[in-house]
Amino acid sequence: ESRAPQPYALGEVPGPLDREQLRLLDQWWRAANYLSVGQIYLMADPLLREPLRPEHVKPRLLGHFGTVPGLNLVYAHVNRLIRERDLEAVFVAGPGHGGPGPNACAWLEGTYTELYSHITRDEEGMRELFRQFSFPGGVPSHCAPETPGSFHEGGELGYALLHAYGAVLDNPDLVAVAVVGDGEAETGPLATSWHCGKFVNPARDGAVLPVLHLNEYKIANPTLLARIPEEELLTLLRGYGYAPRVVAGSDPAAVHQATARAFDECLDEIRAIQAAARAGGAAPERRPWPMVVLRTPKGWTCPPVVDGQQVEGTFRAHQVPLPGARGDDGHRRVLEEWMRSYRPEELFDEQGRPVQELLELNPVGTRRMSASPHANGNVVRDLRLPDWRDYTVEVDPAHRGALLHEATRVLGTWLRDVTRLNPDNFLTFAPDELASNRLQDILEVTGRSWQAEVGEFDVGLDRLGRTVEVLSEHVCQGLLEGYTLTGRHGLFTCYEAFIHIVDAMFNQHAKWLQASAAVEWRHPVPSLNYLLSSHVWRQDHNGFTHQDPGFLDVVLNKDPAVVRIYLPPDANTLLSTYDHCLRSRHYVNVVVAGKQPQQDWLTAEEAALHCARGAGIWDWAGTEGGPGTLPDVVLACAGDVPTLETLAAASILREELPDLAVRVVNVVDLMRLLPETEHPHGLPDREFDTLFTEDRPVVFAFHGYPWLVHRLTYRRRNHAQLHVRGFKEKGTTTTPFDMVMLNDLDRYHLVIDVVDRVPSLGPRAAALRQRMVDARLRARTWTREHGEDAPEVTGWSWPGDAR
Amino acid sequence: ESRAPQPYALGEVPGPLDREQLRLLDQWWRAANYLSVGQIYLMADPLLREPLRPEHVKPRLLGHFGTVPGLNLVYAHVNRLIRERDLEAVFVAGPGHGGPGPNACAWLEGTYTELYSHITRDEEGMRELFRQFSFPGGVPSHCAPETPGSFHEGGELGYALLHAYGAVLDNPDLVAVAVVGDGEAETGPLATSWHCGKFVNPARDGAVLPVLHLNEYKIANPTLLARIPEEELLTLLRGYGYAPRVVAGSDPAAVHQATARAFDECLDEIRAIQAAARAGGAAPERRPWPMVVLRTPKGWTCPPVVDGQQVEGTFRAHQVPLPGARGDDGHRRVLEEWMRSYRPEELFDEQGRPVQELLELNPVGTRRMSASPHANGNVVRDLRLPDWRDYTVEVDPAHRGALLHEATRVLGTWLRDVTRLNPDNFLTFAPDELASNRLQDILEVTGRSWQAEVGEFDVGLDRLGRTVEVLSEHVCQGLLEGYTLTGRHGLFTCYEAFIHIVDAMFNQHAKWLQASAAVEWRHPVPSLNYLLSSHVWRQDHNGFTHQDPGFLDVVLNKDPAVVRIYLPPDANTLLSTYDHCLRSRHYVNVVVAGKQPQQDWLTAEEAALHCARGAGIWDWAGTEGGPGTLPDVVLACAGDVPTLETLAAASILREELPDLAVRVVNVVDLMRLLPETEHPHGLPDREFDTLFTEDRPVVFAFHGYPWLVHRLTYRRRNHAQLHVRGFKEKGTTTTPFDMVMLNDLDRYHLVIDVVDRVPSLGPRAAALRQRMVDARLRARTWTREHGEDAPEVTGWSWPGDAR
Numbered sequence A, B: 001e002s003r004a005p006q007p008y009a010l011g012e013v014p015g016p017l018d019r020e021q022l023r024l025l026d027q028w029w030r031a032a033n034y035l036s037v038g039q040i041y042l043m044a045d046p047l048l049r050e051p052l053r054p055e056h057v058k059p060r061l062l063g064h065f066g067t068v069p070g071l072n073l074v075y076a077h078v079n080r081l082i083r084e085r086d087l088e089a090v091f092v093a094g095p096g097h098g099g100p101g102p103n104a105c106a107w108l109e110g111t112y113t114e115l116y117s118h119i120t121r122d123e124e125g126m127r128e129l130f131r132q133f134s135f136p137g138g139v140p141s142h143c144a145p146e147t148p149g150s151f152h153e154g155g156e157l158g159y160a161l162l163h164a165y166g167a168v169l170d171n172p173d174l175v176a177v178a179v180v181g182d183g184e185a186e187t188g189p190l191a192t193s194w195h196c197g198k199f200v201n202p203a204r205d206g207a208v209l210p211v212l213h214l215n216e217y218k219i220a221n222p223t224l225l226a227r228i229p230e231e232e233l234l235t236l237l238r239g240y241g242y243a244p245r246v247v248a249g250s251d252p253a254a255v256h257q258a259t260a261r262a263f264d265e266c267l268d269e270i271r272a273i274q275a276a277a278r279a280g281g282a283a284p285e286r287r288p289w290p291m292v293v294l295r296t297p298k299g300w301t302c303p304p305v306v307d308g309q310q311v312e313g314t315f316r317a318h319q320v321p322l323p324g325a326r327g328d329d330g331h332r333r334v335l336e337e338w339m340r341s342y343r344p345e346e347l348f349d350e351q352g353r354p355v356q357e358l359l360e361l362n363p364v365g366t367r368r369m370s371a372s373p374h375a376n377g378n379v380v381r382d383l384r385l386p387d388w389r390d391y392t393v394e395v396d397p398a399h400r401g402a403l404l405h406e407a408t409r410v411l412g413t414w415l416r417d418v419t420r421l422n423p424d425n426f427l428t429f430a431p432d433e434l435a436s437n438r439l440q441d442i443l444e445v446t447g448r449s450w451q452a453e454v455g456e457f458d459v460g461l462d463r464l465g466r467t468v469e470v471l472s473e474h475v476c477q478g479l480l481e482g483y484t485l486t487g488r489h490g491l492f493t494c495y496e497a498f499i500h501i502v503d504a505m506f507n508q509h510a511k512w513l514q515a516s517a518a519v520e521w522r523h524p525v526p527s528l529n530y531l532l533s534s535h536v537w538r539q540d541h542n543g544f545t546h547q548d549p550g551f552l553d554v555v556l557n558k559d560p561a562v563v564r565i566y567l568p569p570d571a572n573t574l575l576s577t578y579d580h581c582l583r584s585r586h587y588v589n590v591v592v593a594g595k596q597p598q599q600d601w602l603t604a605e606e607a608a609l610h611c612a613r614g615a616g617i618w619d620w621a622g623t624e625g626g627p628g629t630l631p632d633v634v635l636a637c638a639g640d641v642p643t644l645e646t647l648a649a650a651s652i653l654r655e656e657l658p659d660l661a662v663r664v665v666n667v668v669d670l671m672r673l674l675p676e677t678e679h680p681h682g683l684p685d686r687e688f689d690t691l692f693t694e695d696r697p698v699v700f701a702f703h704g705y706p707w708l709v710h711r712l713t714y715r716r717r718n719h720a721q722l723h724v725r726g727f728k729e730k731g732t733t734t735t736p737f738d739m740v741m742l743n744d745l746d747r748y749h750l751v752i753d754v755v756d757r758v759p760s761l762g763p764r765a766a767a768l769r770q771r772m773v774d775a776r777l778r779a780r781t782w783t784r785e786h787g788e789d790a791p792e793v794t795g796w797s798w799p800g801d802a803r
């Protein structure tokens, strides 16, 4: 047995809405629900002009209805706030699988038709709106980039609040209404992101209005938060720093009135907090942010019972309540009754257009959440960037490597001024590692954003701080995503190993960038920039847990159009690289750079040229003959420590085998290694062959896992001659040189590799090879005795150019 | 100016400890602190027999003192509980960077010497204990596998509670004391893991005693939880389901008394909750679990001021309070005074042995937390496994593929009985995806573990449930880690794409397995088993966000000794594979298998042989000539959907090009592709060449990113002839066949690949090639019109064997 829902009448419930307002708001909600059900089921007969026949129903019923009525309810009620208060709002659907909801709302608001002219706001367009949903060649089932007004897909759950909070930073007039699924709320990222209220300055930033959608279920289970006493839930939310208001029920009129009241109170409270903060004078005490707990049935208004099982108000409403609607006459009849229960005749006119009184409920122009320029990527302002050349370190080409600098520290001086010059358009995020990664100079011009209490010995906390430090890589990533997706710029600095914590978030962001690039009406947004430091080779205070360069492998699986990886070998190249990154749009830029004092190799001018090339010969380091000759071996390197070891190896070779023609190639832009057919930065084969030769052995010292270089180069002509050294997952707490030795990336082993690979050497260089083996053992033994690297290693310096 | 701490006297503070107990407990704590400082600084003169000279101090001062006094305090007080109550406890140091603390405690308890005979419990051993810490060739700075009693390294922060909760499941007598850093508490995984109390059944499971170590700082910043009003913090913890007790202060005597009181109360409460639950009768109401908030200064007892800056009680105490101790006479003097402030003369006798009254405070034998068999991997019991052959599906070799099964569903019937047969030794974890991934048959014999309330329409919740469902991949992973690290068995089933959420946790676990395998006294623990379903090719209800097979790439970066990847092509091979996984030890097993109805190809017997081989020829599918002949082309495949497409392509080729000699090779065990030098499962070159030929084109249809196969095979002789199809990051919500077409993995494209690659074809097969191009377009067009795959695709069936 299956039962269809019956049309409901709105009872007389007192509240902020008068009868007429209540009627209209409910009508808008019904329209959105009708259009949502239509998207899930129908490919024809959108207005039910004829009784539903199998061919009107899609053969594959895909989608998620359960969350939709809640999303639509919130959307409709926010629209009332927008109209009454001229509010500037964006909508974040945490359960983005409720895609039909926001699609429906955007169609009602007219945005859908403005952006997709074939989806007209009439019967024909409605049919197309329905048909295209989750249909091959149509639009995805989630709040994807194709969805007007969405900047949050909600496919992988957990990031709704983070995106919302990121959006309102530096957006004082914006309110981000974030619907959080009660299932989603169980995820780690969501659980900690409640704390983000403590990084919102009510004077400078906008506000987030979280709506915890307590529909009590996820896919197949109840949610934890729905199965603790309400008082325990409210206690939890209060502990997170909120003043929750509960809206609960299943009677539409009562819920409308309660929602309207709660939303009014929340908005009043937000405005009061902001007014107090903006009044001037001493900053007021932090107050709890308002929020709403919305306890309504999952799949509300859908068939209560299907095939004898309760569906409405249970987990069974999660996806498609009537899975047999095409083939099963009973299911189809219930579907039709269900749709009719929304009384479409009151919602749409003869032509299938929303009736006039519905249209009048829509906000106007860019006040429509579906048309928000923040959400749709239309408010990007350029950064003001100081000339990076003014921050470079002096390098005397006659004494390369004579000076040591902490590369990230040098970058920090430039970032300090980027921060200063862009006081409302640039933020830096770090999981408590800003200073550890040596970017502390930023703190000369700003503090750390902090709205909580300040202790006697706390340093650099600042209500208006323009760096956000919180020990959650998820929060850093999510806030930066929200900030850049709404058009602003920023940087996330993280220990290299722990960036894996946000692998999944990176994946989702890259997918969003890729998919949104194909949506014509969306504009490119600022790139998401990583600065990974405290990397695998120099995690001196820590051990194996902190040694993992594998994020590069994850990044390289994503669409080449949106990912970039840079491994600058010294301070000046890092500056030049980062200048490039902050100017770029719609990429994920990954930059790995050390924080320890290391040799400066290139002058500013050389750095600019080298970074523009992305990969090039360091002729001063090699011993090649003149034009027309070929080197005997190529020493290639990518990354700061591998570059050091390679240059040290080159200096040994020059000393020991003066006749050997060595070419030294440094790679900054890792994508240069890919074929040009695979990445926009890929070197053409001819150029690659020129640089790396067609047949000479190449000993490649690489920052990351060695097989990654093979994965990039396996189609190159000289691939069989390529020998890569890198991190082989051998690590512990030890000295820097012991680390490279553990992984055979040290200078001595690179020399051994040359001896073993250059045909003219081998037995002819046996003595040298043996000396290298001995040098390794000596170096190892020294560390065991003295606890630090041998002077012959640490004292090495570049002997001056070969020519 | 720098100031050393002064020796303190214990005031008269009332509390549960009498004067003598207080004196002794404090003495033990001072001993642990002394030994911790010694580890960070000294390589000689451990008992300060002479004034410290530079050569006594390590050249590289590495380590983290800030968290240590808190860890040692908790350890000492738990020891009291153990002695007084004969408690069985394990210790989890969330801030595992406090490694010197647990090392010191283990040495005091004698365990260190039992496990490392050269680290004797006397002056010489103390010197070695100090010297080896963070020293090349010594032990890491964290609570690594080398640390006795540790099963939680705490390098990457966030998982302390998860490991503790995992450890106590099915361990009714165990109490896991988990110190949670207040910085760590900001991470997402930690934030949500507080809820795990709701999965602990006080009758069946042990208990976790969380100690939130509110030392107010992380690396450079205060913590959020320390900078909200205490009442707000307590509200939060109550909302998480705890009854927190606050211990705050910096006067040792007062803190000792308060800690003792709080611990006593917590233990009493734990025992009361457990007694009520174990009394029989109706299960009592869920009660809040007790916990402690420990608010003590960071770096407590270290020099208060160094170089004019406050250190004790601030973030500056995080790492090494006196960084100049070797070179700077002032720092070194303060270091010596600091160490003397612990009054070593009261702690150690002339030989450097802990004085007798200290030794008497140690628990005995395996009651010592440093010697806990749970923590040290010594309590593994085998699983009872039903014979997987009894669960296989019938395959008639004359009609292969005639029957369709949901592979994971079939596996579920076997897992049901595994669950039944191992009622206290096997658990399944899922982020609300157990049924979605078709393992619901497990629910026939058990329910979902649930201690919270139960709603009218909730299904299958069970206080004694042996599946844990929570919408947090982090929680699933962390609990399973804790469960297996303490010797039990389990399985984590997850959507393939979202397993990236735990990339970082997987990395850390693999590193733990690798490093612990090198620790002789540790025994292998059960493997951590993944079942990834709802994979990239069949995410029908969702779109691009749910399509990501890249976890395999992450896994392959880890030590080959501990990782395994399987891609069973059908139900029987999945059964055989999983039987193998559940018998294995000390691996991470990744198994990817579909949940949609798909053809059964192999009989049980064939499946057993095929899985044992890991890769093999399906001769019934190919058209090779007899012995002595070579195929013209090899069609290789790995994964269920690629196997289907490959067989469909093979059937087209057989029909269209009956003279073409085709070999079909299926790969179940991905590691077979690696050289034998790179992985224990790697095929010897000779075998690989035999299987894939030395020179014939190989068209490889792969489940994941295609370049992964190249990364595995680039050293193989025939690599240049290898053409891989796989997921190229093209996806959306569409039909299954449209998905494979989008990525050129479809049968028609595989045929095109053969035409393009086999020298004898090309222009000679132009008509076939064109038909394939047309078939693709036809198939695509059909989906656009009908919303489902064309009958010519879905209706395909295996035409019967070639020979």
Ligand SMILES: Cc1ncc(C[n+]2csc(CCOP(=O)(O)OP(=O)(O)O)c2C)c(N)n1
Residues within 6 Å of the ligand: A066, A067, A095, A097, A155, A156, A157, A158, A180, A181, A182, A183, A184, A185, A187, A213, A215, A217, A218, A219, A223, A298, A318, B431, B432, B433, B471, B495, B498, B501
């Ligand atoms: C991180 C993550 N894990 C698992 C899923 C699979 N999934 C899709 S919807 C869903 C349930 C969501 O429940 P809830 O957040 O309460 O949303 P609603 O009830 O509003 O649908 C799950 C587990 C997912 N999308 N993301």
Ligand SMILES: Cc1ncc(C[n+]2csc(CCOP(=O)(O)OP(=O)(O)O)c2C)c(N)n1
Residues within 6 Å of the ligand: A431, A432, A433, A471, A498, A501, B066, B067, B095, B097, B155, B156, B157, B158, B180, B181, B182, B183, B184, B185, B187, B213, B215, B217, B218, B219, B223, B298, B318
């Ligand atoms: C996930 C993660 N991010 C960053 C770090 C770097 N890190 C090491 S210690 C630390 C501070 C830890 O603070 P807390 O948890 O309060 O520990 P305690 O104060 O006891 O040292 C940080 C951020 C880490 N280890 N793990």
Ligand SMILES: [Mg+2]
Residues within 6 Å of the ligand: A181, A182, A183, A213, A214, A215, A216, A217, A218, A223
């Ligand atoms: Mg829900």
Ligand SMILES: [Mg+2]
Residues within 6 Å of the ligand: B181, B182, B183, B213, B214, B215, B216, B217, B218, B223
């Ligand atoms: Mg702390």
